[in-house]
Amino acid sequence: MPDVKKIALVSASPKVNQNLAVSEFLAKKGESLLKDERIEPIVVNVRRALVHKETQDAFRSMAQADAIVLIFPLYFFCMPAMLTRFLQDFAAESPKTDHAASVYAIVNCGFPEPEINREAMRVVERFAIRTGRTFLGGVMTGCGGMVLGAQGAPFMRSVMEPVERLFQRAGRDALADTPEPVQVDSVTVRFPRKLYFIAGNAGWRGMARKNKLKKPDLYRKPYER
Amino acid sequence: MKAYLLSDGEFLSKRHAELDELVTGFLAGRGFDVQKKTIERGELAFCRGCFDCWTKTPGECIMKDGVSEINRACMESDAVVYLCPVVFGQFSANIKSSIDRWLPNMLPFFMTRSDGSTMHPPRYEDYPAQVFLGYGEGLTDDEAELFVDISKKHRSSVEALVDRGDDEAVCAALMRMNLNRVGGPL
Numbered sequence: 040m041p042d043v044k045k046i047a048l049v050s051a052s053p054k055v056n057q058n059l060a061v062s063e064f065l066a067k068k069g070e071s072l073l074k075d076e077r078i079e080p081i082v083v084n085v086r087r088a089l090v091h092k093e094t095q096d097a098f099r100s101m102a103q104a105d106a107i108v109l110i111f112p113l114y115f116f117c118m119p120a121m122l123t124r125f126l127q128d129f130a131a132e133s134p135k136t137d138h139a140a141s142v143y144a145i146v147n148c149g150f151p152e153p154e155i156n157r158e159a160m161r162v163v164e165r166f167a168i169r170t171g172r173t174f175l176g177g178v179m180t181g182c183g184g185m186v187l188g189a190q191g192a193p194f195m196r197s198v199m200e201p202v203e204r205l206f207q208r209a210g211r212d213a214l215a216d217t218p219e220p221v222q223v224d225s226v227t228v229r230f231p232r233k234l235y236f237i238a239g240n241a242g243w244r245g246m247a248r249k250n251k252l253k254k255p256d257l258y259r260k261p262y263e264r
Numbered sequence: 265m266k267a268y269l270l271s272d273g274e275f276l277s278k279r280h281a282e283l284d285e286l287v288t289g290f291l292a293g294r295g296f297d298v299q300k301k302t303i304e305r306g307e308l309a310f311c312r313g314c315f316d317c318w319t320k321t322p323g324e325c326i327m328k329d330g331v332s333e334i335n336r337a338c339m340e341s342d343a344v345v346y347l348c349p350v351v352f353g354q355f356s357a358n359i360k361s362s363i364d365r366w367l368p369n370m371l372p373f374f375m376t377r378s379d380g381s382t383m384h385p386p387r388y389e390d391y392p393a394q395v396f397l398g399y400g401e402g403l404t405d406d407e408a409e410l411f412v413d414i415s416k417k418h419r420s421s422v423e424a425l426v427d428r429g430d431d432e433a434v435c436a437a438l439m440r441m442n443l444n445r446v447g448g449p450l
Binding site for chain 2: 052053054055089112114115116117118119120121123124126127130150151152155158161162163165166169235236239240243246247249250252256257258259260261262263264
């Protein structure tokens with residue numbers, strides 16, 4: 040029997056409908072890419088674990104993993120509160136890993152520029168250091184809002200290929216004596232920024248119309264002094 | 265003038281109490297009427313990224329768990345100070361919940377800042393001054409620097425500092441800060 044390495048793919052979108060969550064989509068993609076006789080990928084869904092009070096199982100999977108891949112959207116320039124809660128509690132329960140383990144991340148942002156994710160990636164690095172793990176990098180993506188809707192389009196390759204390479208790299212590292220050096224890729228969709236803004240802004244107005252709101256309603260100021 | 269002081273109920277350490285007293289005294293000395301709020305674990309739901317606060321009930325979160333009171337108190341204040349435990353170089357979970365759920369106070373839509381980066385436009389003409397005061401035991405320089413970067417790098421009109429146990433340094437930093445309402449894009 041080969042020595043099976045465990046990789047925890049931590050899917051951390053706070054969205055209620057996880058079918059609409061980029062993080063869950065990417066975690067599932069990672070699971071299918073990594074699964075073989077020497078690698079056991081385990082998808083840990085943060086929302087499900089917290090809502091169903093199953094964090095103990097989730098924490099066990101993470102504590103036992105040889106690698107953790109945190110996959111999350113950027114909220115106010117860092118991790119969403121839901122993932123912060125999850126990692127804060129995990130670190131309180133398992134302050135230091137008892138075996139060699141590494142951490143990677145995929146951070147996606149709705150804005151076009153991927154560099155806005157940089158501080159969140161640094162937070163992941165701090166989490167790794169604080170829990171005795173080795174931070175090995177990840178992928179920062181822009182235009183996250185397009186990932187699900189346009190996943191098969193040629194202009195999405197600039198995002199999807201680096202994400203797939205990260206999963207493959209995590210698999211290689213888990214099996215190697217020495218991991219590859221830290222690498223953080225900064226990628227976005229090859230799509231005109233202006234068009235992205237137009238489509239995005241039209242999307243907000245369309246959602247409001249579906250909710251029977253008129254354009255001026257979008258500008259309400261309920262807390263005006 | 266009104267100030268709103270937010271704390272995390274999970275991190276009410278001795279140093280928190282000292283900072284609370286220090287900041288309250290400082291603000292009172294500057295003529296602020298200080299209102300306080302401690303956010304307890306589980307008190308605020310996590311923002312779930314539904315965007316209903318933009319497209320269904322514009323300006324207000326649809327989850328009725330007390331965040332509307334927090335957002336109203338923030339928006340009616342001249343200054344908001346977050347006494348913020350630093351966890352992995354960022355905000356603690358309870359404080360981050362209140363920050364994530366500040367989203368209704370912005371408009372949807374994308375716009376470009378003067379530096380070329382993207383932002384959501386402001387919903388209001390002006391906003392309270394926001395101060396993020398980080399604290400924690402055994403913080404490294406990297407974590408302190410990261411906390412300030414997260415708070416300030418992508419936002420204008422926001423102040424941030426990390427407590428290193430020196431009351432005079434905290435007061436001196438507060439003295440240098442703008443504690444009046446700020447207009448324009450955040």
